[in-house]
Amino acid sequence: MTFPVVGMVGGGQLARMTHEAGIPLGIKFKLLSDTPQDSAAQVVSEVVIGDYRDLDTLRSFARGCDVLTFDHEHVPTEHLRALEADGIPIRPGPEALVHAQDKGVMRAKLDAIGAPCPRHRLVSDPEDVARFAAEGEGFPVVLKTVRGGYDGKGVWLVRSSKEAAEPFRAGVPVLAEEKVDFVRELAANIVRSPHGQAVAYPVVESIQVDGVCDTVIAPAPDLDPELAGQAQELALRIGQELDVVGHLAVELFETADGRILVNELAMRPHNSGHWTQDGAITSQFANHVRAVLDLPLGDPRPRAKWTVMANVLGGDYPDMYAAYLHCMARDPQLKIHMYGKDVKPGRKVGHVNTYGDDLADVRERAAHAAGYLRGTITE
Amino acid sequence: MTFPVVGMVGGGQLARMTHEAGIPLGIKFKLLSDTPQDSAAQVVSEVVIGDYRDLDTLRSFARGCDVLTFDHEHVPTEHLRALEADGIPIRPGPEALVHAQDKGVMRAKLDAIGAPCPRHRLVSDPEDVARFAAEGEGFPVVLKTVRGGYDGKGVWLVRSSKEAAEPFRAGVPVLAEEKVDFVRELAANIVRSPHGQAVAYPVVESIQVDGVCDTVIAPAPDLDPELAGQAQELALRIGQELDVVGHLAVELFETADGRILVNELAMRPHNSGHWTQDGAITSQFANHVRAVLDLPLGDPRPRAKWTVMANVLGGDYPDMYAAYLHCMARDPQLKIHMYGKDVKPGRKVGHVNTYGDDLADVRERAAHAAGYLRGTITE
Secondary structure, X not given: OOOOEEEEEXXXXXXXXXXXXXXXXXXXXXXEEOOOOOOOOOOOOEEEEOOXXXXXXXXXXXXXXOEEEEOOOOOOHHHHHHHHXXXXXXXXXXXXHHHHHOHHHHHHHHHHOOOOOOOEEEEOOHHHHHHHHHHOOOOOEEEEXXXXXXXXXXXXXXXXXXXXXHHHHHOOOEEEEEOOOEEXXXXXXXXEOOOXXXXXXXXXXXXXXXXXXXXXXXXXXXXXXXXXXXXXXXXXXXXXXXXXXXXEEEEEEEEOXXXXXXXXXXXXXXXXXXXXXHHEOOOHHHHHHHHHOXXXXXXXXXXXXXXXXXXXXXXXXXXXXXXXXXHHHHOOOOEEEEOOOOOOOOOEEEEEEEEEOOHHHHHHHXXXXXXXXXXOOOO | OOOOEEEEEOOOHHHHHHHHHHHHHOOEEXXXXXXXXXXXXXXXXXXXXXXXXXXXXXXXXXXXXXXXXXXXXXXXXXXXXXXXXXXXXXXXXXXXXXXXXXXXXXXXXXXXOOOOOOOEEEEOOHHHHHHHHHHOOOOOEEEEEOXXXXXXXXXXXXXXXXXXXXXHHHOXXXXXXXXXXEEEEEEEEEEEOOOOOEEEOOOEEEEEEOOEEEEEEEOOOOOOHHHHHHHHHHHHHHHHHOOOOEEEEEEEEEEOOOOEEEEEEXXXXXXXXXXXXXXXXXXXXXXXXXXXXXOOOOOOOEOOOEEEEEEEEOOOOOOOHHHHHHHHXXXXXXXXXXXXXXXXXXXXXXXXXXXXXXXXXXXXHHHHHHHHHXXXXXX
């Protein structure tokens, strides 16, 4: 047997679910994890415990791997370049991944290829933020550190230059963006392989609560088919121009006047694609594995008219297993995906998928199960 | 978190796929495997290497498990009784499992509950086989050792008492059965939980080649709905009467005169249920896990009009990974399930699932992929 070994850097739930998707392919999976308790480390047989910020650790881990891929975007770009120079295939490669690591680099590249973005520029201090505001519609303005943010962290909505001090304290460059008056958030997800094959998933609607993804509806309801096509085309073009390999999530704003603007990029399986596990012919995780191995990609089309994903956040009750009885008995079609994480308030510890022909019913079932698991619904 | 630990005895592909199905539930999985190279041992994090025939090994393994279940039926019944006496939940329990371990016990019980079986009785020597033949339609007669057989092993078709010597050499009791003049083989698969909930999968057709399952079609084409209902009812009744917990496969003969007869029982996920991974709302593996944990069972209904499973047997080419390029490019909807086993001629090393609305197309795709992976189709 000459089945390849995929090295996964990072032990979070994305690695866990990628491993799950790799098992049927007979792929060997090797994990670099911070601790043995990490989500993926609980379910993978070959685990190396180590720090992904240390090049020697990465080099040692990479020996015996046929390709490296990632659970997150935090591996230093220079380390990835060094590994690539060692001859190890890095997918996505550092020159692509830097656009998901650094929002300044991302915005500059998107401008260069003519991808529609919110008005933006790097800002140097709170006074510069006031100038940025004055150049457009004024406050409020969105400030983002160019590196290190996720799930609403590293992002501030400021209403005056007085409120703008905090983002500059980390010493990381700060990007200012107009506060887009969007009607909803969408995500256009694609998977692309090294030889340039790409597949586009249906465009989905992503509903955020407190800056964290709460619900994803696939496909996005009542989305103008032309705009959906534009969004898929845009994601495919970004994938090609940035030479992305693997799953690319393009998070979008849909504006009241019928435009789409790029909000964020992620180059790995993404929360907005979790619905594909139960709702698409080929899941984002299976296609990510196929892409990083340069295997032909699987069919991305939906298997159901509607699929809804609802995130399960930690609540006041630490024992989510006890909630299984109610949730499974109430909805025998419910798909639960738990990550093996300790419950902490607000922490993403799992998600549920539901599907069917009646969107209202599918949404209600997902919301009920996620709420019951969290403990905010008790009946 | 109070998620339970499921102890799986046996490291074959059924354990591998049960583990895969348990990951989304956040269940902890502990494996007792013969070697670290076994199919499941390659993908499970907590593996104990040991001999399932040794009671001390089993006792040590069972510590820290909330429930034990099985990849195969070869654990000695007396060991299971001892573990149960220790207070460890064994699912299915020894009093149920013995019917899948011992064909003599199985036939006696099926007779007692009035389940339709081929004519049969225990035979003591070749002359007794001749008497058994004379009691019915004569030779040929099927002989089976009551313990230890699988995939055509431990089964003989004999045409005279002269041919009947071999089965008696192992010193295991031998069961004689009439050679049923069947039109095809069916399987009625159910999953049952300790509190008595049960779900029935659609009845499938199982096509054997050289005594090994080659293809499964779900649902069985052109099956009289009344006979399908009888088969499901029979499987549910056997599950209840034998107090089975977990997946129960009832392999059946369909006769030319429209009857069904029980051929074999298996109390674990079964080859005839592999189609459920991609073709049913809840797979046999997910429902087996739910059953052994006494969780409410998932919906067993099909997601596609037709699903076909084809086994991938080892052929002359050891490198099946090379065949992925062709298979995946030819059929982007193909579902490959490989077991991580070394290729040996005739050995089951994986299976493929296909689904769709056109049975001829679905069958062709499955047969092509399985043949290409094996190396019997090269274009």
